Amino acid sequence: MNDRYDVIIVGAGAAGLTAALYGARRGLRTLVLSQDIGGQASTTATIENYPGIDFIDGLDLMIRFQHQAEKYGAAIQLEEVAAIKHGVEGFTVTSTHAHYISSAVILAYGLTHKHLGVPGEERLIGKGVSYCATCDAPMFKGKDVVVIGGGNSAMDAALLLAKFCPRVTIVTTNSEFHGERVLIERMNATTAITQITNATTTNILGDTSVSGVTVVVDKKEQTIPVSGVFVEIGFTVDAKLAAGLTAVDERQQIIVDLATNGTSVPGLFAAGDVTTIQQKQVVISAGEGAKAALAVDAYLQSLGQKPKTGKVDWGVSTPMHHEQ
16 A cells, blocks of 8 residues: 555654644644554543643543544554655655555654563563553452552552552652652552652562562562552653654654754654653643644645645734825
8 A cells, every 4th residue: 555645643642643633624634653542641540730621531531632633534543653764755654554655754652661671571561560550450450569660650550550459569769759749649648559669679570470579678678469560660762763764862852843843854743752842741742743733734835735824924013004
């Protein structure tokens, strides 16, 4: 299959879906390719800081994003992108199913979960080791679990798991938990949650499934018997798509122009957590996706591929004309 699009968006999180909405509303033939819908936001049990919405499940919010983008004509397909090539005809995007051609591309594939890198982790993924409490919490109903991490995502996971599990132990290498005060207060008030600080996880135990974790606290080793291990230690950038295609920083984040979200390659844009923007928040990613899509529209106009939509007129003073 060789379909031609005005813009292909890689990733269907807050940035990618918002870019799809804005691109489609501008009349661009828009395709979104992603392994899943919603990205990190869809794994968040509760979002309470999205403007205009007091309280919503992260997956529910992302489904709203999806439906709105599709309403205006964006095509969304669950396919993993394997490679992107830039040539005189634009971009060739190769997925696990097909080849696609587009005049512009927006990279919005977000971040991937960091792994602990301890014995037993990789072997027991899906057998008690999880990176998504929202997805897997119901599977551990009535069982003891441990959450590893000290930030917002770890505390969110612990609070959600406490609704299903009799005992949730949250372990951090830090001397205290860091994140939103409201989450810390809720965690402190939840009797099912046991907190362990200044602890390093050294091993995940179990043969065919998780049976416990080994941690070192104050140079003393101890084993915590659990049936599940939820790893929430942050995220990293998967650099394989951008490698050799555009400029990245030392953390493999895609370097973008803050005004246009453009990269070092003409026609290639990026938005959201995969870029060098410092704040990684749903609302910010959504705004960045909108910026990127509008910049794509302007780019295609500059190439003569789209009709001009008029000049920007805000911030421009108009001379007053007086009758003589």
